[in-house]
Amino acid sequence: MTEMNPISRFFVNLSARRRSNRRYAWISSGVAIPASSRCLELGCGNAIFAAQFVEKFRPSSYEATDLDPEQLTRARRLLARQFPAGVPAELHLQEANMLQLPFPDSTLDVVLAFVTLHHAGEDHHDFAAVQRALSEVNRVLRPGGRLVYEEFLHRDAIRSWLGSKGFVIERVDRRFRLERVAARKPPVPDTP
Numbered sequence: 001m002t003e004m005n006p007i008s009r010f011f012v013n014l015s016a017r018r019r020s021n022r023r024y025a026w027i028s029s030g031v032a033i034p035a036s037s038r039c040l041e042l043g044c045g046n047a048i049f050a051a052q053f054v055e056k057f058r059p060s061s062y063e064a065t066d067l068d069p070e071q072l073t074r075a076r077r078l079l080a081r082q083f084p085a086g087v088p089a090e091l092h093l094q095e096a097n098m099l100q101l102p103f104p105d106s107t108l109d110v111v112l113a114f115v116t117l118h119h120a121g122e123d124h125h126d127f128a129a130v131q132r133a134l135s136e137v138n139r140v141l142r143p144g145g146r147l148v149y150e151e152f153l154h155r156d157a158i159r160s161w162l163g164s165k166g167f168v169i170e171r172v173d174r175r176f177r178l179e180r181v182a183a184r185k186p187p188v189p190d191t192p
């Protein structure tokens, strides 16, 4: 697990609005987000996507989490500017490590992670840490829930890992090295 250095943090936040607009357009163009979903975002950064998503999709709850307290401070400032009349009650900011999520099993409908999963370990090329983060995602998602993510590292390995747990890859879009994926956790099989 790694917090970003101040220079990386500066550049990530600088282009966050543009990336958020692209993500929002992609999700709106056909990723199934059920009404009143309970959502969790890993590594929310300055929370600009969280603000956009909550305004447009009106989830029943949206937990925007990040490991880095400095990012959460920026997120608080951005949300105060974005919602001068008050941050929507369903949007919560919380410090959380994706390797140890403070949420009970099978309680979330959607987990979102944008260029964040590869930050799970000290070494961004270490898939073992990413696998631990994915296990946490799998634990907190309800059966039939969705993982929506963007990655430019471990692309094949992440999809293979999800396939090995029965996830169905519903959508994949690629833009240069960046891959956007929506994957659905298997629903509970019917009991006879």
Ligand SMILES: C[S@@+](CC[C@H](N)C(=O)[O-])C[C@H]1O[C@@H](n2cnc3c(N)ncnc32)[C@H](O)[C@@H]1O
Residues within 6 Å of the ligand: 001, 002, 003, 004, 012, 013, 016, 019, 042, 043, 044, 045, 046, 065, 066, 067, 068, 071, 096, 097, 098, 099, 113, 114, 115, 116, 119, 120
């Ligand atoms: C490349 S930034 C992406 C931020 C945001 N998703 C965006 O696209 O603007 C990665 C984010 O993951 C956070 N992060 C790093 N390790 C983490 C961990 N173990 N758990 C949760 N968040 C983490 C960083 O603090 C940073 O905000």
